[in-house]
Amino acid sequence: MDIQFLAEIKDLKVVYNVLKSIIFKDFVVMRIMEEGMKITVDDMKCVETSVYIPSNIFFVYKIKCDEDIVFKISHKVFTECLHIFGDDGNPSMKMSYKGPGFPLSLVLKHQEENIIVDCEIKTMDVEDEFPDVNLAEECNLNNVVLNAGHFVEILSNIDHNSDELELFLSPEPPYFRITTYGVLGETQIDISKNPDIIIVFNCQTESVSKYSFNNIRQIFKVLNYANKVKISTGRTGLLGFQLVIYADDEKVMYADYYVTPQFIDE
Amino acid sequence: MNCTIPAGNLKVLTKSLQTLSKIGDELYIEVTKESLLFRSINANKTAFCSFKFFNTFFTSFEVADIDSESDENPKLARKIQMKAILAIFKPLHKDKNLAFCHVELQYESIVIIFKIQYKFDVTVLHKVHLLDMEFWQVNYPNDSMNQVTGTGHCFSQVLSNFQLNNDDLGLEVMHHKVVMRNYDVDETNVLKCIRSQYVLNAIDFVSFKIGQPTNITCSLKPFRAAVQFAEHFNLKLILNFETAGKPVVLIIKNPTFEVHIVMATVSSDGSTQSSISTTVSSIQKKVMNTKKHSDANLTIEDRIALENVDWNDEINNLDEQSKPKLKPALNSLFNNQLGRGHIQKDNDIDNRKLNMDVEDDDIIELSQRSKRIKTVFERCYESTFREENFDYGKILVANSDAESD
Numbered sequence: 001m002d003i004q005f006l007a008e009i010k011d012l013k014v015v016y017n018v019l020k021s022i023i024f025k026d027f028v029v030m031r032i033m034e035e036g037m038k039i040t041v042d043d044m045k046c047v048e049t050s051v052y053i054p055s056n057i058f059f060v061y062k063i064k065c066d067e068d069i070v071f072k073i074s075h076k077v078f079t080e081c082l083h084i085f086g087d088d089g090n091p092s093m094k095m096s097y098k099g100p101g102f103p104l105s106l107v108l109k110h111q112e113e114n115i116i117v118d119c120e121i122k123t124m125d126v127e128d129e130f131p132d133v134n135l136a137e138e139c140n141l142n143n144v145v146l147n148a149g150h151f152v153e154i155l156s157n158i159d160h161n162s163d164e165l166e167l168f169l170s171p172e173p174p175y176f177r178i179t180t181y182g183v184l185g186e187t188q189i190d191i192s193k194n195p196d197i198i199i200v201f202n203c204q205t206e207s208v209s210k211y212s213f214n215n216i217r218q219i220f221k222v223l224n225y226a227n228k229v230k231i232s233t234g235r236t237g238l239l240g241f242q243l244v245i246y247a248d249d250e251k252v253m254y255a256d257y258y259v260t261p262q263f264i265d266e
Numbered sequence: 267m268n269c270t271i272p273a274g275n276l277k278v279l280t281k282s283l284q285t286l287s288k289i290g291d292e293l294y295i296e297v298t299k300e301s302l303l304f305r306s307i308n309a310n311k312t313a314f315c316s317f318k319f320f321n322t323f324f325t326s327f328e329v330a331d332i333d334s335e336s337d338e339n340p341k342l343a344r345k346i347q348m349k350a351i352l353a354i355f356k357p358l359h360k361d362k363n364l365a366f367c368h369v370e371l372q373y374e375s376i377v378i379i380f381k382i383q384y385k386f387d388v389t390v391l392h393k394v395h396l397l398d399m400e401f402w403q404v405n406y407p408n409d410s411m412n413q414v415t416g417t418g419h420c421f422s423q424v425l426s427n428f429q430l431n432n433d434d435l436g437l438e439v440m441h442h443k444v445v446m447r448n449y450d451v452d453e454t455n456v457l458k459c460i461r462s463q464y465v466l467n468a469i470d471f472v473s474f475k476i477g478q479p480t481n482i483t484c485s486l487k488p489f490r491a492a493v494q495f496a497e498h499f500n501l502k503l504i505l506n507f508e509t510a511g512k513p514v515v516l517i518i519k520n521p522t523f524e525v526h527i528v529m530a531t532v533s534s535d536g537s538t539q540s541s542i543s544t545t546v547s548s549i550q551k552k553v554m555n556t557k558k559h560s561d562a563n564l565t566i567e568d569r570i571a572l573e574n575v576d577w578n579d580e581i582n583n584l585d586e587q588s589k590p591k592l593k594p595a596l597n598s599l600f601n602n603q604l605g606r607g608h609i610q611k612d613n614d615i616d617n618r619k620l621n622m623d624v625e626d627d628d629i630i631e632l633s634q635r636s637k638r639i640k641t642v643f644e645r646c647y648e649s650t651f652r653e654e655n656f657d658y659g660k661i662l663v664a665n666s667d668a669e670s671d
Contacts, residue, residue, distance in 0.1 A: 184350035190388065196386045
């Protein structure tokens with residue numbers, strides 16, 4: 001059978017770091033499209049994280065199939081293969097996939113030493129795929145774009161053992177407020193519309209929702225690699241994070257993250 | 267109470283909280299008219315630490331009327347989890363965008379509020395739950411007949427020579443010098459234990475006033491914490507102490523704050539008699555634990571005999587002991603001249619310890635015999651027994667040799 005998909009990438013470092021930081025489930029769904037790759041992981045249908053790797057990140061990106069290629073793969077095995085030479089290896093990689101039932105084959109080449117590693121990761125069919133609802137569309141109530149570097153610094157004030165996180169957005173002061181509740185106490189962070197931190201502040205209606213901190217914690221790891229972050233909320237309280245991650249000076253990767261609010265007893 | 271701490275002083279506060287966290291798991295906050303006190307005490311109440319920040323430490327310091335302490339107007343003292351406050355101040359350590367920190371504590375409130383203002387119009391507000399509070403008073407003398415003042419750096423150099431797992435520190439003070447040594451009763455494997463001692467002369471200190479030479483043993487952990495703090499801010503450390511069994515008071519002074527660290531010392535009579543020690547000190551406990559496996563029936567005297575190993579003798583005698591060929595090499599290896607102090611280390615097989623093990627067996631035998639004597643002649647060991655009231659009658663046979671000891 002002919003190879004349906006072939007890709008080559010030279011610098012794996014950022015891709016590996018981002019993929020590693022979204023590990024919170026055993027399996028991920030990999031969707032290979034004309035525009036690039038999308039790797040999605042969801043938990044209990046209330047958290048969904050995706051990483052987009054646009055085709056321009058790849059040195060070679062060929063797809064010989066009219067439809068999107070979708071399969072499930074062990075996330076841990078995949079990221080471990082990418083990191084097979086350790087921290088200083090930084091290999092170049094060739095990916096290929098022949099079609100349903102075939103493994104995803106990776107050929108990793110060490111940049112300095114003449115070592116080539118050939119990996120084959122078994123793929124699975126996606127049975128209960130998360131229905132492809134457009135979550136971005138749903139998060140249309142308010143949105144804020146922040147400078148991720150400063151935002152991460154501010155978030156370091158949060159007690160990581162908190163139980164709940166509340167997000168409050170309002171057109172009036174205090175425009176942007178994050179409150180965490182934990183056993184030891186509560187922490188309230190107010191960020192006002194300062195251009196150094198908030199790049200865009202688009203909020204017409206006041207919105208407040210509570211989220212389980214365990215779910216939110218996942219996004220904090222990926223935030224460390226981001227340059228910009230867009231936080232958006234929907235009418236149902238759905239919270240979305242869209243991250244812009246610079247793989248190098250020109251090439252950009254994206255990650256997004258959606259989390260449903262906690263049930264609130266009215 | 268409302269006070270504001272400038273960004274520069276937050277470093278001091280963070281470091282002091284780190285020092286306090288090495289002593290206790292809970293932080294006691296007390297507000298007086300002119301100062302804010304942060305205190306902690308360790309679990310077995312052998313070490314106590316108090317940081318007093320004067321109102322000059324703050325950019326603003328407002329206290330509601332607490333002139334008179336009465337039932338209606340009790341002391342404003344509260345307790346919080348150390349973990350909670352450390353989590354707040356630890357990330358601030360390296361943050362360059364800090365503007366100031368505002369602390370608010372009210373009588374009727376159940377939380378203490380820390381409001382941290384950053385540049386870029388960011389405000390972080392922490393509300394930390396207060397815990398149930400029990401009041402305690404620590405009385406310790408501020409002025410002692412022995413007072414040694416040294417720089418934090420000087421003490422830190424000495425402490426760097428001790429192993430991190432050493433628990434206790436022995437201080438032998440003479441009129442013109444101090445001998446500091448590690449005091450490790452817990453070490454079961456004599457082959458692995460390193461004994462260090464450091465001799466410091468009076469000129470190594472800023473001031474050296476010894477009223478009465480003494481030999482004290484205290485816990486190393488709070489001492490190390492105090493030294494680290496003093497070294498970090500380049501401050502002097504004042505050691506106040508009297509004799510064994512009386513507490514050691516370490517004082518660090520700065521125009522804007524003052525630190526007092528009180529440590530219990532092991533009493534020479536085997537019982538802990540320190541003003542802050544209400545429980546058996548850790549040192550004593552350890553002695554008991556280590557001896558348990560051999561014999562739990564050792565009397566207090568026996569234990570003291572075991573503890574009071576004269577190290578000076580031991581080190582001096584090394585040359586004369588069994589392995590004369592090896593010793594000079596070893597001595598040259600371990601007699602390093604470090605700074606102006608003088609260090610001697612001995613990690614050779616500890617001859618004295620080995621001898622002690624042999625003696626241990628004798629002691630066990632002895633104590634088993636004395637136990638038997640006590641069961642047979644129970645009446646003679648009761649507290650109501652008076653020898654003079656006892657009519658021996660006519661002595662038929664004098665005491666035999668074995669008993670005459």
